[in-house]
Amino acid sequence: MIAVECVDHRLRLAPVVQVDLHTVRGLAQGAVADAPPPADPESLVAKLGEELLPSWSDEWLVLERERWDQVRLHALESLAQRLRRDGEYLxxxxxxxxxxxxxxxxxxxxxxxxxxxxxxxxxxCAVKRYKEYQRLLRRELEVEPSPLMTRLVQDLTSA
Incomplete structure (x- = not known):
C-alpha cells in the first residue's frame, strides 16, 4: 500500500489512508446535526475527549487545536442533550x-x-453543580453565571 503520493509536484496522502481526525470530525458533525445517535456513544465520547496532537508544540497547531476543541465541545454538548432527552442519564x-x-x-x-x-x-446535585460552577467563575474571572443558568436552579432553592 502506498500511503503518500505525488501529484503535480506536491505530496499528499493517498486516498486509501484514513485520518482518524477526519473520521471523528465527521461523527462530531453528525452529533451536532442531530443525526441518529451513535450505536456506541461511549466510544465517540472517548474519541472526542482526545486532544489534537497533545505532545506537539508547533505554532501552527494553536489554531487547529482551537478549531478541534470547538467541534468537540459542540458535539459533546449536543450528544449530552440528546442522551438526556432519551432518558440515558448516565x-x-x-x-x-x-x-x-x-x-x-x-x-x-x-x-x-x-x-x-x-x-x-x-x-x-443540580444545586451543588451550580454552586461549584459559580465559585469557579468568581475565583477565575470575577463574574457570575448567566441569568439563564441561574434561573435553572432558582426555583429549586426558593422553596
Whole structure:
C-alpha cells in the first residue's frame, strides 16, 4: 500500500489512508446535526475527549487545536442533550463531564449537567453543580453565571 503520493509536484496522502481526525470530525458533525445517535456513544465520547496532537508544540497547531476543541465541545454538548432527552442519564452525565474537562469555564456543558440532574430528580446535585460552577467563575474571572443558568436552579432553592 502506498500511503503518500505525488501529484503535480506536491505530496499528499493517498486516498486509501484514513485520518482518524477526519473520521471523528465527521461523527462530531453528525452529533451536532442531530443525526441518529451513535450505536456506541461511549466510544465517540472517548474519541472526542482526545486532544489534537497533545505532545506537539508547533505554532501552527494553536489554531487547529482551537478549531478541534470547538467541534468537540459542540458535539459533546449536543450528544449530552440528546442522551438526556432519551432518558440515558448516565451517558448524558459522562458526555457533559467530558465537555467540562475540555473547557472548565464554558457554561453550556455545566448548564446541561444541571439539566440532567433536574431531569433525574436530583435537586441537590443540580444545586451543588451550580454552586461549584459559580465559585469557579468568581475565583477565575470575577463574574457570575448567566441569568439563564441561574434561573435553572432558582426555583429549586426558593422553596
Amino acid at each position: 451517558a448524558a452525565v459522562q458526555t457533559a463531564l467530558t465537555a467540562t474537562e475540555i473547557d472548565p469555564i464554558r457554561e453550556t456543558a455545566h448548564r446541561i449537567l444541571i439539566e440532567i440532574h433536574i431531569a433525574e430528580g436530583n435537586t441537590a
